[in-house]
Amino acid sequence: MAFANVSEELNCCICLNVYQDPVLLRCGHNFCSRCIRDVLDAQEGSDLFYSCPQCRTEFAERPALHRNIALRNIAESLQPNIPEQEISGILCNYCINSSVPAVKTCVLCEASLCEGHVKVHNKAAEHVLIEPTTCLENRKCSVHKKILEYYCNEDSVCICVSCSLNGKHKGHHVEPINDAFENKRKKLRNDVEGFLLQNLQAKSRIQTLLDHQIKVKEDASSVKKTVTDLVRTIHQKLDALEKKIIDEFDQREDKISTRIAELIQHLESEVDNISKKMMEVEKLCNMADPLDFLQEAEKDDYMKTVDHKGSVELGEVTEVSHLHEEIIVINLLKGLIRIVNETKMGTVVQTPAEVVFDEDTAGNHITVSKDLKIASYLDMKMYYTPIPRRFILNQVLSKNTFSSGQHYWEVETGKTGNWRMGVAYSSIDRKAVVGSNKKSWVLRRCTEYCGVIYNDKEIHFPYRFSSQNFGIYLDYDAGRLSFYELSDPIRHLHTFSATFTEPLHAAFLLYATYAKLKIIN
Incomplete structure (x- = not known):
């Protein structure tokens, strides 16, 4: 029983075998040297601290390993008495009377040795000692059956001395395996x-x-909340506007209905008077004595027509009762405009005038339509009058300038042709290409690719445009210029950030036949 307890104390908690070259951690626990090194190597690449596998004590740095000589001696002295069934692993080939674990294997001798036999083993260089193993085939050359002692850097393989001197690796750059190991490990x-x-x-x-x-x-949450609050406010104001208009027409309906009732009552009274007159006239007409008839007729003046004083014609009734649709439309539009102004929706984008082309800046291959909204590329040269404002190249600016506020305009392009569109300072050199200097920012479409350009530095898009319509948003004060592809849904392409120091024009360049741009405000 006591021997069993001692045997358990001699077992490594990692491999569960008797300690082999035991080492001690600062926490006081012992492990096989090889076992604990494997554990620490595995922990080295993680973000966690090093830790003892037994008590989980953590170490900020890789802990030093101290050989436990006393424990090693005890383990070695008791190993021959440990029952054979409790011994596992590779055994010493020279301990024929007992099962003693091997601590090294000689590649040349192809034998495993315990610690005692290692001490008396041949110390010659060709007797290479490695960790205990039974697989030695990969340690020898498959051609010459010699130990792999060198490493061929040209073919990246381990070779024997014969391979280096007479084999296919002759003349190659080779070095001892240990040197190659250190070099490779250093590189790794x-x-x-x-x-x-x-x-x-x-x-x-x-x-x-x-x-x-x-x-x-x-x-996104803030924007969605703003949109929700804005739409809720608009709904509330629309509900209030609807109630106001309906209340106004309820009052108007009550007023008209009252007036119609008064007119009906007046006309019904006239009908009663007329009926009475008719009965009296009928009674008079039934009198047989002519003298009595004439005297009675002159007395009451039955032949006099009914008095319509105060009566209202049908036209007046129709005019009073008509609810004009124009009034509804006017009131509704006025209310909607008020709602827009109150919710400040109308001040987000300020466009004081329509964006139109300035034909005096157009290059000789650019033609501008009469309404100044369409610019087209022509193969034929136009021979415009040369003036300082005119571009030498196929470019054109807008008449408008932007020096403050927020502005937005849209451009419709043709399905073919290449172009650039964006903004440029008024002072841009008339020989310069928009986008290829510090005074212009543009979106570009060409045959090979699409992108944005500033100061000749281009960012390519990983896709082609799917729409021919584009939106340009300029916030001069904030220094932001954004381009949008008006596809479904609208796609944001790019936003330039800059500090604008001069008035800006909308700027355009067209090249290649059939290129055409149309400004849509």
């Missing part, structure tokens, strides 16, 4: 440092994206 460690840097950079980018994602969600 340098690679690991590079990987660590890349890992940190990737984590930093991930954090940046996560922060951006949070900001996007917050911004």
Whole structure:
């Protein structure tokens, strides 16, 4: 029983075998040297601290390993007495009378040795000792059956001395395996440092994206709340406008209905008077004595017509009772305009005048329509009068300038042809190409690709445009210029951020036959 308890104390908690070259951690626990090194190597690449596999004590740095000589001696002294069934692993080939675990294997001899036999083993260089193993085929050359002692850098394989001197690796750059091992390990460690840097950079980018994602969600939530509040306010104002108009026409209906009732009552009274007159006249006409008839007729003047004083003609009734549709429309429009002004929806984009082309800036291959809304590229040269404002190239500016506020306009393009559109300072050189300098910002479509350009630096889009209509939004004071593809749904293409220091024009460039642009305000 006592021997069993001692045997358990000699077992490594990692491999569950008797300690082999036991080492001690600062926490006081012992492990096989090889076992604990494998554990610490596995922990090295993680973000966690190093820890003891038995008590989980954490270490900020890789803990030093101290050989436990006393425990090693005890384990070695008791090993021959440990029952054979409790021994596992590779055994010493020279301990024929007992099962003693091997601590090394000689590649040349193809034999495993315990610690005692290692001490008396041949010390010659060709007797290479490695960790205990039974698989030695991969340690020898498959052609010459010699130990793999060298590494061929050209073919990246381990070779024997015969391969290096007489084999197919003759003349190649070779070096001893241990040197190659150290060099390769050094390189890999340098690679690991590079990987660590890349890992940190990737984590930093991930954090940046996560922060951006949070900001996007917050911004989207804020915008959705603004839209919800705005729509709710508009609904409330529309409900109030509807109630106001309906109340007004309820009052108007009551007033007209009252007037009609009064007219009906008046006319019914006239009808009663006329009926009485008719009965009296009928009675008079039935008198047989002529003298009595004439005297009675002159007395009451029955032949006099009914008095219509105060009566109302049908036309007046129709005029009074008519509810004019124009009044409804006017009141509704006035109410809607008031709602727009109250909710400040009308002040988001300020466009004081329509954006139109300035034909005096058009290059000689550009023609502008009479309404100044369409610019087209022509193969034929127009020979315009040369003036300082005119471009040498196939470009044109807008007549409008923008020096403050928010502005928005749309441009319809043809299905074919290449173009650039955006904004430019008034002072742009008339020989310069818009987008290829510091005085212009443009969106571009060409045969090969689409993108945006500023100061000759271009950002390509990974897709082609699916629509021929584009929106341009300029917030001069905030220094923002945004381009939108008016597809379904609308797609934001790019936003330039800049500090604008001069008045801006809408700017356009057309090249290639059939290129055409139409401004839509």
